[in-house]
Amino acid sequence: MKYIDLQQSRDARDIEIIIKKFKAGTLQDGDPVSVKGAIHHIKNMGEFAFVNVRSPRRVFQCVWEAGKSSFDIHDIQPEDWVLLDGRIVADARSPLGFDIRMETITKVGGAVGSLPLEISNDRKIKNLQLDTMLNNRVVALRNPRIRAIMRVADGVMYGFRSFLREEGFVEFVPPKLVMGGAEGGADMFMVKYFDQRAYLNQSPQQYKQAMVGVFEKVFTVGPVFRGENSNTPRHAAEFWMIEPEIAFADLADEMDLSEAMVKSVIAYVLETCPDEMAFFNQFFDKTLLERLNALINSDFARVSYTEAVEILSKHNDSFQYKVEWGTDLQTEHERFLTEQIYKKPVFVTDYPKAIKSFYMRVNGDGKTVAAADMLVPGVGELCGGSQREERLDVLTARMDELGLSRADYEWYLELRRFGTVEHAGFGLGFERLIMYLTGIPNIRDVLPFPRTAGGF
Ligand code: 4AD
Ligand code: MG
Secondary structure, X not given: OOOOOOOOOOOOOOHHXXXXXXXXXXXXXXXXXXXXXXXXXXXXXXXXEEEEEEOOOOEEEEEEEOOXXXXXXXXXOOOOEEEEEEEEEEOOOOOXXXXXXXXXXXXXXXXXXXXOOOOOOHHHHHHOOHHHXXXXXXXXXXXXXXXXXXXXXXXXXXXXXXXXXXOOOEEOOOOOEEOOOOOOOOOOOEEEEOOEEEEEOOOOHHHHHHHHXXXXXXXXXXXXXXXXXXXXXXXXXXXXXXXXXXXXXXXXXXXXXXXXXXXXXXXXXXXXXXXXXXXXXXXXXXXXXXXXXXXXXXXOEEEEHHHHHHHHHOOHHHOOOOOOOOOOOOHHHHHHHHHHHHOOOEEEEOOEHHHOOOOEOEOOOOOEEOEEEEEEOOOXXXXXXXXXXXXXXXXXXXXXXXXXXXXXXXXXHHHHHOOOOOEEXXXXXXXXXXXHHHOOOOHHHXXXXXXXXXXX
16 A cells, blocks of 8 residues: 555554654654645745645644755645655744654645635635635635534544443434424425435434334434524534433433533543644634533533523513513523523423424423423534323324324334333434534534535
């Protein structure tokens, strides 16, 4: 193999290995090194030039020097992909403690013509219209800010999976093509399925409830589709949902589980993406790290819907949508609770049954359901969870009330007919967690290839 030698070093030409060796003292000033990457930025000073090279994890500094480098600085341009050979130049002012003086360079794949965006300039990228960023996505994705977001996304993915595995959860894969809606059926994308009509699923909810009967603790993560015409900064038409479900559990267990999972993911991301998190702290929200670190060791607030409505209705003057018992909470209300009242994540519990899904367990009062939404500052709703209605008669009565066809949900009813157990679970919006962790305010910015009501 040309670039990767799995047998020997696994990481031929990897800057990370060079950094480790430099720290360990096995590579020193003047030693030869070989590295690969993409030219990120060139600052030409005449007799010498600073050439920033991008690797998967970072941008590092190389130096071109007339007479010492064997190529012309004008022969390279940003986005050329290169193999370069040079020498370590120890320099305490450099973030890594050294630069690499370039001697020879091999262009593997050169950029042709000028780039549609100057991706190395973060200030310019920050001020660019989102549309410009989306229309030039292939290049824009290479910008350090978007790369940092994608790293955090990767950290979230590993973080929650390792947490759930450690807790004994089994992962499974549900279908995306379905005949009916998990959340009641509104706003679904229709597709042709042979000579029938099918839909793209809104949530794997019912499938994971079936799997709970197999393994007791299960989870799935994958794309879900919602055609809500909500062109807001926190709604996507295709997004990922992390969905755990647990048997022998009530609503309090569900909240404990989601709170522990979110804290564990935060801790994991802080530990594994320190450079990226420092970047967001510096450029977007200077208190981000302090707040996230504090959160790991404190409890989220818990308040009933009825109490939340009492608190919020006192501030109705400042809301576009007035709050009264029975209305669904809007983002402005959710953010008010988390940002003005509690100043941390909040669970709102026991919503009126009329504004929640048919499968949620009806409480003793007959008016509310055992549901809990986790709301977080800056974003609003992050998780929707509930204890599920396990009483067949209550469930069918509720479906009748809502006009849901029993035939369409026959297999779901079987779940309760043939042996069942109290269980609960939640769905967490993957992209919204990334928004929360990075301080990035628009969901289109945290998706590599977003699909929203605003278009592709
Ligand atoms: O609250 P939701 O609709 O809950 C469910 O789908 C349940 N089946 C979950 C469960 O109990 N198993 O969606 C869950 C989460 C929301 O809290 C929100 O974070 C996210 O998914 N979400 C969206 N994220 C981006 N764009 C959208 N259009 C979203 N709709 C929901
Ligand atoms: Mg919800």
